[in-house]
Amino acid sequence: MLAIGIDIGGTKIVGGIVDEQGNMIRSVERATEAEKGKAYLLENLERLTEELLAETSADAIGIGSAGRIDVHEGTVYYATPNLPDWTGVRLKQHMVDRFGIPTAVDNDVNAAGIGEMWLGAGKRYSSVVCLTLGTGVAAAVFVNREIVRGHHWSAGEIGHMILYPKGKRCNCGQWGCMEQYCSGTALFKTYNEICGKHAVSSGKQFFALLQSGDGIARQVLDAFTDDLAIAMVSLCNIYDPEVFIIGGGLIETQSYWWDAMLEKIGRYANEAVRRPVVLPARFKNQAGLLGAAKLAFDELTKQ
CATH class of the missing domain: 3.30.420.40 (ATPase, nucleotide binding domain)
Structure with missing residues (x-):
């Protein structure tokens, strides 16, 4: 077929x-x-x-x-x-x-998430949070290999988990959502906010600045890994997954932020959580x- x-x-x-x-x-x-x-x-x-x-x-x-x-x-x-x-x-x-x-x-x-559980990085696992970092942020949550969808089909909408009450306005109508701090869009928007001008208009331009040694870009990325690590520790306490699988457009740039994210997860997590297993998506x-x-x-x- x-x-x-x-x-x-x-x-x-x-x-x-x-x-x-x-x-x-x-x-x-x-x-x-x-x-x-x-x-x-x-x-x-x-x-x-x-x-x-x-x-x-x-x-x-x-x-x-x-x-x-x-x-x-x-x-x-x-x-x-x-x-x-x-x-x-x-x-x-x-x-x-x-x-x-x-x-x-x-x-x-x-x-x-279903693709990764079928043939990808989640194939051998039972309880998994598949996290997508791209234009926005969301997750697919699996418990005993069954996807959790929620009563209003909203389970996994972690991009709208509030990290900063009274923070940045999100297009969902809330304030301070994770998506406004941990997405590819957030990286270049935050850079422009600090610069006070429309300096970059894409994640690609942002990472080009980062590679060139731009200090503001480094500052923005440091805040990004901090916020992402904090959010993932919270998700550990909520879902207790065997493994996180991270995909989406930002996984193409993981060499810039992966190690810092893992180090901060270990720093913020308690003894029960410790450092969770985190894998890149196989199929990106x-x-x-x-x-x-x-x-x-x-x-x-x-x-």
Whole structure:
């Protein structure tokens, strides 16, 4: 059997044809361009799917989408302004109506976690927190290899755990969320705040400054590793995982911050927590696509 796996993020949509062993047959990518609205994003999703189906057939479609997803209905329960007007979209029904193929939908970070648990760094573990650090911050939480979704499909939304009451305003409406301090976006925004000007506009530019020896960039990264370590110690006390798996766009830059993060976790953790096992995601940014394909295969078993 073959499945289409699709990962809808705030920046890009990635899709692929995947077989039951997790081999990628073909993949395509498009810019999300979410600012153009819901209708455009759905059309973009259809065009990507059509491109994948142009040369082969698929038995099912799996989609990982940003937002809090009602997996039973395949609808977007809630989405932040990163995807305008995405709240309430009946994504599963839309794709079934358009392509006539069984479809499953889940949150994009959950899909990435499922990919890592299926074939990646979490394959041998039972209780895992898969943490994604990228444009935003979120996690997929597994207990006894079962994903924890929560009553309102919001389990794992750790990016909106409040680190600093009355801190920076988050686009979710709260103040002081972890996402405003521990994401790739937070790095360059904090740098600009300290400089008092729009000096950098991407994580790539930020790390270029860091590599050049920029003192402000070093200061920002030090605060980032501090906040990340504190958050992870809190997550240890909440979930008590065997292992953390860290993925997302920032894992590509782990040589700059990984060791400092581990050292600070050891410094802040109590005797019960000690230093948890922390692993990089095996599939990095491809985990969401593979996890979405696994969702599709699992959907076929329900038919």
